Amino acid sequence: MVKPATTKDDAHALFYSLRSAYSATPTNLKIIDLYVVFAVFTALIQVAYMAIVGSFPFNSFLSGVLSCVGTAVLAVCLRIQVNKENKEFKDLPPERAFADFVLCNLVLHLVIMNFLG
Amino acid sequence: MRHNSSQLGYKVQSASIEGRGVKLEIARSTVLKPIGDDSSSHFRLVSSPAIKFEMTRKLGFAFLLLAAASICEAAAIFSPISEAHRSAALELFSPAAGTFSSLEEATEALRTFEVLGIEIESDLKDSTCKSAVDALSSGSPNSKDLYYALRVSSVLQCKISDGALTGVALRLKDFVKDAKSLLDFYYSIGGLVLIKDQTSEVDVLLDDADGIFRSVKDLSQSDGKWRYSSNNPESSTYAAGIALETLSGVITLKSSDIDGNLIDALKRDVVKLFDNIDKYDDGAYYFDDRFVDASGHQGPVSATSSVARGLTTLASTSGSLNIPGDKILGLARFFLGIGVPGTGKDLYYQIDALASLDQSRVLVPLILSLQASVLSISSQDKLKVKVTTVLGSTGPPLSVKLMQVFSSGSKDASIINQELKFDPKEAVHVLDALPVGVDVGEYVFAFEIVLSDPEHKKIYVTGGRTKVPVYVTGVVKVENSKVEVLESDSVETQQKLDLPGKNDVALTANHLQKLRLSFQLTTPLQNPFKPHQALLKLRHESGVEHSFVVNSGKLFETTLDFLGLVENFFYLSGKYDMELTVGDPAMENSFLQPLGHIELDLPDAPEKYGPKPEIAHIFRLQEKRPPQELSYAFLGLVFVPFLAFLVGLLRLGVNMKNFPTSMIPAAFAILFHGGIAAVLGLYGLFWLKLDLFTTLKTLGVLGLFLMFVGHRTLSHLASASAKVKSA
Numbered sequence: 001m002v003k004p005a006t007t008k009d010d011a012h013a014l015f016y017s018l019r020s021a022y023s024a025t026p027t028n029l030k031i032i033d034l035y036v037v038f039a040v041f042t043a044l045i046q047v048a049y050m051a052i053v054g055s056f057p058f059n060s061f062l063s064g065v066l067s068c069v070g071t072a073v074l075a076v077c078l079r080i081q082v083n084k085e086n087k088e089f090k091d092l093p094p095e096r097a098f099a100d101f102v103l104c105n106l107v108l109h110l111v112i113m114n115f116l117g
Numbered sequence: 118m119r120h121n122s123s124q125l126g127y128k129v130q131s132a133s134i135e136g137r138g139v140k141l142e143i144a145r146s147t148v149l150k151p152i153g154d155d156s157s158s159h160f161r162l163v164s165s166p167a168i169k170f171e172m173t174r175k176l177g178f179a180f181l182l183l184a185a186a187s188i189c190e191a192a193a194i195f196s197p198i199s200e201a202h203r204s205a206a207l208e209l210f211s212p213a214a215g216t217f218s219s220l221e222e223a224t225e226a227l228r229t230f231e232v233l234g235i236e237i238e239s240d241l242k243d244s245t246c247k248s249a250v251d252a253l254s255s256g257s258p259n260s261k262d263l264y265y266a267l268r269v270s271s272v273l274q275c276k277i278s279d280g281a282l283t284g285v286a287l288r289l290k291d292f293v294k295d296a297k298s299l300l301d302f303y304y305s306i307g308g309l310v311l312i313k314d315q316t317s318e319v320d321v322l323l324d325d326a327d328g329i330f331r332s333v334k335d336l337s338q339s340d341g342k343w344r345y346s347s348n349n350p351e352s353s354t355y356a357a358g359i360a361l362e363t364l365s366g367v368i369t370l371k372s373s374d375i376d377g378n379l380i381d382a383l384k385r386d387v388v389k390l391f392d393n394i395d396k397y398d399d400g401a402y403y404f405d406d407r408f409v410d411a412s413g414h415q416g417p418v419s420a421t422s423s424v425a426r427g428l429t430t431l432a433s434t435s436g437s438l439n440i441p442g443d444k445i446l447g448l449a450r451f452f453l454g455i456g457v458p459g460t461g462k463d464l465y466y467q468i469d470a471l472a473s474l475d476q477s478r479v480l481v482p483l484i485l486s487l488q489a490s491v492l493s494i495s496s497q498d499k500l501k502v503k504v505t506t507v508l509g510s511t512g513p514p515l516s517v518k519l520m521q522v523f524s525s526g527s528k529d530a531s532i533i534n535q536e537l538k539f540d541p542k543e544a545v546h547v548l549d550a551l552p553v554g555v556d557v558g559e560y561v562f563a564f565e566i567v568l569s570d571p572e573h574k575k576i577y578v579t580g581g582r583t584k585v586p587v588y589v590t591g592v593v594k595v596e597n598s599k600v601e602v603l604e605s606d607s608v609e610t611q612q613k614l615d616l617p618g619k620n621d622v623a624l625t626a627n628h629l630q631k632l633r634l635s636f637q638l639t640t641p642l643q644n645p646f647k648p649h650q651a652l653l654k655l656r657h658e659s660g661v662e663h664s665f666v667v668n669s670g671k672l673f674e675t676t677l678d679f680l681g682l683v684e685n686f687f688y689l690s691g692k693y694d695m696e697l698t699v700g701d702p703a704m705e706n707s708f709l710q711p712l713g714h715i716e717l718d719l720p721d722a723p724e725k726y727g728p729k730p731e732i733a734h735i736f737r738l739q740e741k742r743p744p745q746e747l748s749y750a751f752l753g754l755v756f757v758p759f760l761a762f763l764v765g766l767l768r769l770g771v772n773m774k775n776f777p778t779s780m781i782p783a784a785f786a787i788l789f790h791g792g793i794a795a796v797l798g799l800y801g802l803f804w805l806k807l808d809l810f811t812t813l814k815t816l817g818v819l820g821l822f823l824m825f826v827g828h829r830t831l832s833h834l835a836s837a838s839a840k841v842k843s844a
């Protein structure tokens with residue numbers, strides 16, 4: 001007897017296909033994705049901390065969260081620009097994109113450090 | 118204020134009223150001493166008796182008179198010349214070395230003595246006569262000396278030979294011819310008139326009386342004042358009086374008739390002068406020269422006196438003058454209102470003017486005075502009124518009626534119209550009984566004088582309705598007096614008092630209770646009475662005193678609420694003596710009585726002056742911080758994603774293959790990474806201790822370096838990857 005296709009099976013199938021497709025992406029993009037995930041997790045941990053102890057030095061909380069979020073955003077921008085399949089940025093050398101990423105991060109972190117208090 | 122001083126200057130005989138065991142002495146009022154050697158219009162009280170309700174209980178009569186003057190404008194007491202003036206004359210005119218210092222002073226003294234009827238010692242008489250005769254016989258070039266010498270000799274009736282007088286008369290006639298100023302005319306013509314009075318043997322008649330009259334009259338001014346000489350514009354009323362005397366002297370000495378028009382014009386001038394007369398509220402009329410004129414006189418007494426003399430002399434020589442009677446009476450009132458002046462000159466002016474008014478052919482003033490203006494109900498004093506001439510002699514037969522009685526402060530009066538009985542023995546008019554309703558207090562009685570003989574109206578002036586202040590005193594009954602201690606408005610202790618007798622109550626109270634004292638005051642006519650002072654005094658054993666006013670109303674009472682007074686009493690507990698004072702000038706039995714004592718129990722005083730509590734500064738409380746362990750835990754937790762990142766990188770097979778191997782690019786690459794690390798380190802320092810400005814400065818430097826290095830590195834990498842691509 002053939003088992004009817006359950007939602008669970010569909011989810012499994014979707015997950016596996018996604019995983020296999022993802023493994024095809026170039027390594028540098030995976031590094032960037034990993035970096036983004038790391039930043040987001042750090043932000044989540046900070047939010048959880050604030051939820052527990054209260055938002056007393058609110059500026060510190062904001063700067064912490066915003067640094068994570070900002071760096072994640074910049075990393076996403078870098079990924080877009082570096083991705084070879086992206087036709088829009090074909091002519092942009094990845095080194096240039098990386099230089100932009102570094103510069104923007106430095107500016108972001110200066111602001112964050114000032115706001116950290 | 119003038120009319121106050123006019124009252125206060127009056128010296129009153131003392132009156133003492135006894136009643137109910139309390140003796141009230143009305144003290145003599147004080148003598149006013151005018152300021153300045155001549156009379157000025159300002160008098161100052163030398164000493165004023167204060168009203169004290171202490172043991173001595175002397176009432177100041179001056180206060181009564183002051184109050185009287187303040188009730189009603191026109192009420193005033195004028196009294197004729199009395200013994201006080203005589204004793205003042207003796208005091209002021211007693212010559213220092215047995216003789217008078219000058220003939221002028223001698224004239225003033227002798228004239229005053231003559232009017233007041235004082236005898237002069239024969240030694241003084243002889244020495245003065247001698248100096249007068251010497252002056253007359255010496256060839257003195259001064260008409261003034263001759264004039265005064267003649268006056269002295271006429272008063273003292275010194276024996277001067279007719280021959281000497283003839284010589285003097287001739288010299289005086291020369292002076293008249295050469296006279297230029299008013300005073301020259303006055304002395305020379307006055308001298309001639311005196312000679313004429315002394316003897317009829319000497320020829321004193323003037324040849325050119327008309328011309329002399331005209332030249333004196335030319336010095337007159339349109340406002341009635343006179344100038345002293347034609348080239349001196351100063352004019353004064355005093356000069357006017359002198360001029361009138363001089364001109365009447367000319368009329369007496371005429372050898373032929375003077376033009377009647379001139380005399381009429383002169384009479385019109387006199388009327389004009391009287392139109393500019395000054396007036397006080399109490400009915401006194403006077404002239405005031407407010408400046409020092411040529412002869413050194415100033416002030417109202419000399420000016421008014423000179424005019425009075427001039428007026429009466431003119432009236433006696435040339436017939437009646439059209440001056441209203443109330444102004445004549447006003448002049449008399451002015452002089453009587455001065456009281457007893459303080460200098461000889463002023464006394465002379467006063468007495469001389471009053472004597473001239475008394476004998477004048479214009480109108481003789483009659484003065485209404487009271488023998489005593491304080492009447493006591495309890496001793497049933499009768500009001501006695503005297504009507505005399507200004508010098509104190511009896512007037513013509515007349516009757517006095519009491520027309521109205523005003524009570525103090527109110528304008529309405531009760532109409533009485535009662536005639537007073539005349540007592541010929543004492544020459545007083547007596548009011549048998551006080552009008553109905555006249556109770557204890559201050560009143561103004563309005564009298565009217567009616568002359569018995571209607572012909573006398575042309576001779577005497579009485580002034581119509583005369584208002585005088587009268588004080589009625591009496592014994593005031595104190596009834597229903599009691600003192601109570603109240604506990605929240607209900608009576609706890611009550612003690613009846615026997616006022617104004619002795620009392621000795623003993624009460625106790627604490628600070629939550631109240632003390633109430635109440636009594637009623639009734640006059641002899643059963644009216645409620647409001648005294649001038651009603652005070653309750655509490656005195657602590659240590660001597661601290663507190664006074665409270667007893668409020669008046671239907672009942673006199675005061676309630677002392679100790680709760681509110683605790684602080685005023687300085688928190689002193691203990692025995693307080695109570696004293697009640699009730700007093701009024703019209704109350705014959707004013708009293709100051711100790712009532713007894715009260716034991717007060719007051720709470721303790723709070724510490725007012727000790728050190729205040731120290732204030733510790735409370736710093737801002739720190740916000741609640743989470744426990745340190747939690748924070749450390751999360752710190753560790755935050756590093757977990759980083760570790761996971763590193764692990765993931767390793768899993769992804771991160772490598773350093775693209776790292777440049779050759780020397781220079783490698784150096785640049787190292788510098789690039791080093792630069793980024795330095796910037797991040799700078800941020801760390803910035804967070805820890807640097808400020809923004811140094812950070813930015815350093816960042817600028819580092820940034821430039823990084824940009825240069827980064828550019829080199831990345832362009833190297835880019836060219837490397839382009840080579841790989843193309844290859």
